[in-house]
Amino acid sequence: MGKVFSTIEWKQGKVRLIDQTRLPGKLVYIDCKDIKPLWYAIRKLKVRGAPALGIAASLGVVLGLKDSTARNFSDFVKELDGIIRYLASARPTAVNLFWALERMKRTALKNAKRPISQIKKILLKEALSIMEEDKRACRRMATFGARLIRSGDRILTHCNAGALATADYGTALGVMYRAKQEGKDIKVYVDETRPLLQGARLTAWELLQHKIDATLICDNMAATLMAQGKVDKIIVGADRIASNGDVANKIGTYSLAVLADYHKIPFYVVAPVSTFDFALKNGRNIPIEQRDPREVAEICKKRIAPKGVKVYNPAFDVTPNALITAIVTEKGIFKRRPFSKTLRRLYV
Amino acid sequence: MGKVFSTIEWKQGKVRLIDQTRLPGKLVYIDCKDIKPLWYAIRKLKVRGAPALGIAASLGVVLGLKDSTARNFSDFVKELDGIIRYLASARPTAVNLFWALERMKRTALKNAKRPISQIKKILLKEALSIMEEDKRACRRMATFGARLIRSGDRILTHCNAGALATADYGTALGVMYRAKQEGKDIKVYVDETRPLLQGARLTAWELLQHKIDATLICDNMAATLMAQGKVDKIIVGADRIASNGDVANKIGTYSLAVLADYHKIPFYVVAPVSTFDFALKNGRNIPIEQRDPREVAEICKKRIAPKGVKVYNPAFDVTPNALITAIVTEKGIFKRRPFSKTLRRLYV
Numbered sequence: 001m002g003k004v005f006s007t008i009e010w011k012q013g014k015v016r017l018i019d020q021t022r023l024p025g026k027l028v029y030i031d032c033k034d035i036k037p038l039w040y041a042i043r044k045l046k047v048r049g050a051p052a053l054g055i056a057a058s059l060g061v062v063l064g065l066k067d068s069t070a071r072n073f074s075d076f077v078k079e080l081d082g083i084i085r086y087l088a089s090a091r092p093t094a095v096n097l098f099w100a101l102e103r104m105k106r107t108a109l110k111n112a113k114r115p116i117s118q119i120k121k122i123l124l125k126e127a128l129s130i131m132e133e134d135k136r137a138c139r140r141m142a143t144f145g146a147r148l149i150r151s152g153d154r155i156l157t158h159c160n161a162g163a164l165a166t167a168d169y170g171t172a173l174g175v176m177y178r179a180k181q182e183g184k185d186i187k188v189y190v191d192e193t194r195p196l197l198q199g200a201r202l203t204a205w206e207l208l209q210h211k212i213d214a215t216l217i218c219d220n221m222a223a224t225l226m227a228q229g230k231v232d233k234i235i236v237g238a239d240r241i242a243s244n245g246d247v248a249n250k251i252g253t254y255s256l257a258v259l260a261d262y263h264k265i266p267f268y269v270v271a272p273v274s275t276f277d278f279a280l281k282n283g284r285n286i287p288i289e290q291r292d293p294r295e296v297a298e299i300c301k302k303r304i305a306p307k308g309v310k311v312y313n314p315a316f317d318v319t320p321n322a323l324i325t326a327i328v329t330e331k332g333i334f335k336r337r338p339f340s341k342t343l344r345r346l347y348v
Numbered sequence: 349m350g351k352v353f354s355t356i357e358w359k360q361g362k363v364r365l366i367d368q369t370r371l372p373g374k375l376v377y378i379d380c381k382d383i384k385p386l387w388y389a390i391r392k393l394k395v396r397g398a399p400a401l402g403i404a405a406s407l408g409v410v411l412g413l414k415d416s417t418a419r420n421f422s423d424f425v426k427e428l429d430g431i432i433r434y435l436a437s438a439r440p441t442a443v444n445l446f447w448a449l450e451r452m453k454r455t456a457l458k459n460a461k462r463p464i465s466q467i468k469k470i471l472l473k474e475a476l477s478i479m480e481e482d483k484r485a486c487r488r489m490a491t492f493g494a495r496l497i498r499s500g501d502r503i504l505t506h507c508n509a510g511a512l513a514t515a516d517y518g519t520a521l522g523v524m525y526r527a528k529q530e531g532k533d534i535k536v537y538v539d540e541t542r543p544l545l546q547g548a549r550l551t552a553w554e555l556l557q558h559k560i561d562a563t564l565i566c567d568n569m570a571a572t573l574m575a576q577g578k579v580d581k582i583i584v585g586a587d588r589i590a591s592n593g594d595v596a597n598k599i600g601t602y603s604l605a606v607l608a609d610y611h612k613i614p615f616y617v618v619a620p621v622s623t624f625d626f627a628l629k630n631g632r633n634i635p636i637e638q639r640d641p642r643e644v645a646e647i648c649k650k651r652i653a654p655k656g657v658k659v660y661n662p663a664f665d666v667t668p669n670a671l672i673t674a675i676v677t678e679k680g681i682f683k684r685r686p687f688s689k690t691l692r693r694l695y696v
Contacts, residue, residue, distance in 0.1 A: 024654040189660070192644065194542060194566035197652055200645070204657040215658040218542040218644055219568040220600030224665040227602065252568030254575065258610045259603065296540065296566055297548070299647045304545055306372040309552040310563040312537075317572040 007164050008047060008055050010128060013066070015059045019046045020164055020198075024205040035064040035083065042090040042097075045196060049165020050239045050275050051134050054096030058127035060087045061104045065120055073112050076119065080108055092287045093248055093316045095240040095277040100130055131167045137272040137330035138168035145175030145235070145270050145328040151184040153232045156222060158191040159250035160202035161237025161270065171237040171270040173203065175328065177210050187213045189231065193250060194219055195295040195313065219252050226263040234260050238271035238327075243347070245321035245339030246283025247271075251314055257323035266325040273329050278347045283318035291315050355512050356395060356403050358476060361414070363407045367394045368512055372553040383412040383431065390438040390445075393544060397513020398587045398623050399482050402444030406475035408435045409452045413468055421460050424467065428456055440635045441596055441664045443588040443625040448478055479515045485620040485678035486516035493523030493583070493618050493676040499532040501580045504570060506539040507598035508550035509585025509618065519585040519618040521551065523676065525558050535561045537579065541598060542567055543643040543661065567600050574611040582608050586619035586675075591695070593669030593687030594631025595619075599662055605671035614673040621677050626695045631666035639663050 005027065009016040014031040015038055022028045030046065032038040038060045041047050047056050064083035070076035084101045091097060107126045111119050149155070155176060162173030169177050179186055188207055193199035200216055207214035217225065225231050234256055240248040247253070247269050260267040280286065293311035297303060305311070326335045327343075334342045353375065357364040362379040363386055370376045378394065380386040386408045389395050395404050412431035418424035432449045439445065455474045459467050497503070503524060510521030517525050527534055536555055541547035548564055555562035565573065573579050582604055588596040595601070595617050608615040628634065641659035645651060653659070674683045675691075682690045 025651070190657075191568075192542070192653075194540070194568060200653040205654045208654055208656050213658075215660050216644060216653050217660050218599070219566070220539075220542060220603050221660060221662065221665075223603035223606055224599065224662060225660070227665075251566070251572065255568050255571035255603070255607065258571055259606055262606045262610065296564060300650045300652075302648050303373070304648075305540075305548040305564050306553045306556055308556050309538075310561075312563050312565050312569060312573070314569065314572060317569075317575075 005163070007052055008059070008131070008167060010059055010131070015056065015063060017041055017047045017056070018164065020048060020202060021046050023201050032063065035060055035086065038063055039087060039090050048198070049160065050094035050096040050237065051166040051171065051272055052164070053091065053094045054100035054274055055127070055131045055134060055167055057087050057097045058100040058104050058130045061101065062124045062127050065123065068116070068120070070116055073116070076116050077108065080105065091289060093239050093289045096274045099274045103130065134166055134272065135168040138166050138170060138174050140330035141171055141270050141272065141328055142169065142174035142178035144333050145268070146178040146182055146184070148233070148268060148326070148328070148333070149175065149179035149184055149186060153184070154187045154189065154230055156189040156191070156225070156231045156234045156256070157203060158199060158236050158252055158256055159193045160198040160206070162203060162206040164202050164206065165237060171272070172235045173206060175235060175270055176212060180210060180212055187215070189222070189225060190214055190216050191219045191222060191252060191256070192216060193252060198250070222256055223259050226259055226265060231263070231265055233266050233268065235268045235270060238269050238275050239316055240286050241269070241271060241276045241327065242280040242283045242286065243276070243278050243343065244282045245324060245327060245336065245343055247319045247324060247327070248283060248286040248288070248316045249319065251317050254317040254319045257319040261323050267323060268326055268328060269324055270328040273331060273346060276346060283320065286318055288317070289315040353511070355400055356407070356479070356515060358407055358479070363404065363411060365389055365395045365404070366512065368396060368550060369394050371549050380411065383408055383434065386411060387435060387438050396546070397508060398442035398444040398585065399514040399519065399620055400512070401439065401442045402448035402622055403475070403479045403482060403515055405435050405445045406448040406452050406478045409449065410472045410475050413471065416464070416468070418464055421464070424464050425456065428453065439637060441587050441637045444622045447622045451478065482514055482620065483516040486514050486518060486522050488678035489519055489618050489620065489676055490517065490522035490526035492681050493616070494526040494530055496581070496616060496674070496676070496681070497523065497527035497532055497534060499534070501532070502535045502537065502578055504537040504539070504573070504579045504582045504604070505551060506547060506584050506600055506604055507541045508546040508554070510551060510554040512550050512554065513585060519620070520583045521554060523583060523618055524560060528558060528560055535563070537570070537573060538562055538564050539567045539570060539600060539604070540564060541600060546598070570604055571607050574607055574613060579611070579613055581614050581616065583616045583618060586617050586623050587664055588634050589617070589619060589624045589675065590628040590631045590634065591624070591626050591691065592630045593672060593675060593684065593691055595667045595672060595675070596631060596634040596636070596664045597667065599665050602665040602667045605667040609671050615671060616674055616676060617672055618676040621679060621694060624694060631668065634666055636665070637663040
């Protein structure tokens with residue numbers, strides 16, 4: 001069971017992306033041959049999802065260096081730093097983006113002695129490795145995560161943590177695809193995920209392609225489903241995870257975690273190790289992106305709220321570790337008992 | 349401080365309504381001179397809000413009987429029963445609608461001995477009394493409720509429980525208008541309230557007219573505001589309240605109540621006594637209206653979700669009394685200690 005589309009690809013010197021803002025109406029690919037349209041694609045969420053952002057950023061470095069005329073390594077690194085700063089400015093929360101940029105920088109520094117033309121090739125190879133590793137990580141997360149799913153489970157998910165958020169078949173959704181492949185019968189409730197409706201537009205679309213029983217709800221309907229005993233598990237992705245297991249993810253995730261706690265429903269996060277930010281002790285210092293008020297006040301470019309009303313539009317929230325049952329990574333399932341102990345084996 | 353518009357009026361033999369589906373873009377009044385367009389206005393939420401539905405239904409009875417050719421009381425009552433059944437079929441959850449219809453029926457029966465033409469006049473008078481009583485109830489609820497508000501309070505509300513939901517200045521919002529009038533400085537967070545966006549469209553519009561500091565959020569952002577300590581109180585309206593204080597209100601209310609409990613934030617419901625359904629011991633048997641899936645799958649008539657996805661679209665949820673700090677009515681503030689005791693004075 002593979003992907004029927006490629007979220008992000010390197011194709012003849014270009015980064016080919018699905019324009020996710022057009023889904024599910026139209027499946028349109030865009031080719032970025034320069035760094036600027038790629039930056040714009042990231043900012044405007046044409047490509048989104050933490051792992052996919054890591055891949056996009058690393059390929060962005062390759063695009064940015066393509067026309068480099070640097071003759072020595074010191075000039076080359078200056079250019080590289082500028083490119084990294086530029087790409088890092090596209091979106092602030094998903095740490096995979098910064099992780100990938102750092103990895104590209106380290107790779108360049110490790111190869112300082114080589115000719116510039118060769119370093120460029122090595123950097124492309126590194127970016128493609130990041131993509132390949134993400135594919136393998138998806139498969140491993142799915143295999144581990146599927147162990148948590150029983151046949152008959154009714155699973156609630158938020159935003160899109162699927163194939164469209166990764167190079168392969170996703171994090172949270174990958175677990176569901178794998179469970180289905182193993183013959184488990186599942187039913188999925190999909191939060192529409194205001195304001196940008198990634199659940200309604202992207203997750204519902206993916207689930208239908210995988211012939212999984214999918215029911216769309218508004219975000220504010222999740223609680224009543226839980227009260228009716230209709231949700232067995234909640235599974236979401238992550239944009240940044242602190243050392244203690246606090247999780248930043250799409251706005252609305254924290255709300256679900258509190259509701260899950262109240263209704264005694266297990267709450268799982270699925271994310272590759274590249275989503276961990278071990279420099280952060282806890283989630284308090286995760287930068288939260290504030291986005292354009294028009295994303296809330298307008299829908300489909302039509303104004304819905306009266307002129308003059310203020311808008312608060314954070315793109316993410318932070319779920320404290322105490323509300324998370326387990327975090328599934330490509331290195332296994334990490335249960336809360338507490339995370340400060342279990343997660344140590346990822347970085348000690 | 350009065351209303352700058354009339355949500356519902358009796359005007360020269362017609363029911364004049366604001367078409368609330370057009371707000372905030374356009375302030376359009378519609379005149380219903382027959383019962384059918386009124387039924388349609390109720391069903392399509394051109395007029396909505398529990399108290400306003402009670403008034404609309406009672407005036408609907410008057411419209412329905414307008415052309416009655418009944419020559420005797422028994423024929424008249426048969427017609428009346430048909431009209432009541434018809435109006436009762438428009439929306440199932442807000443009990444004020446049924447309460448008003450029953451009151452109209454009782455009034456007719458009490459005057460069985462009078463000539464039909466006179467009964468018709470008495471019924472119009474009764475409908476206008478229901479409207480006048482609602483106005484007085486709004487003022488009294490506001491006065492009681494404002495006692496709960498301190499200057500500096502940051503209040504979160506859901507859906508629209510304002511002037512547009514009543515004949516006067518509202519239930520939950522009336523409390524805020526009164527607090528402001530008393531010189532208290534308040535800030536209000538408005539849940540947009542998917543799927544029909546009554547918060548974004550109606551509540552934000554009302555609050556701006558009253559020059560109250562209003563900030564619009566998506567429903568899934570309320571939790572993160574609470575976690576940041578930015579919400580001091582939650583105040584909402586109600587569509588039906590059971591004898592034990594369980595409250596049916598716009599979908600998403602229950603979610604807020606659980607979140608309020610977790611964050612130790614007081615959760616208040618403001619509703620007139622006509623919203624109580626003393627025939628129900630608890631909220632379990634409140635009928636919950638299921639609405640058209642397109643309300644979720646389409647926005648502004650544009651399809652956002654892929655074809656083929658299922659949709660769950662309940663218009664209301666039930667908040668158990670344990671999560672409610674107090675219910676404010678025109679008869680005073682009823683605290684939970686428990687409601688089974690305090691609320692008894694409303695019906696014993």
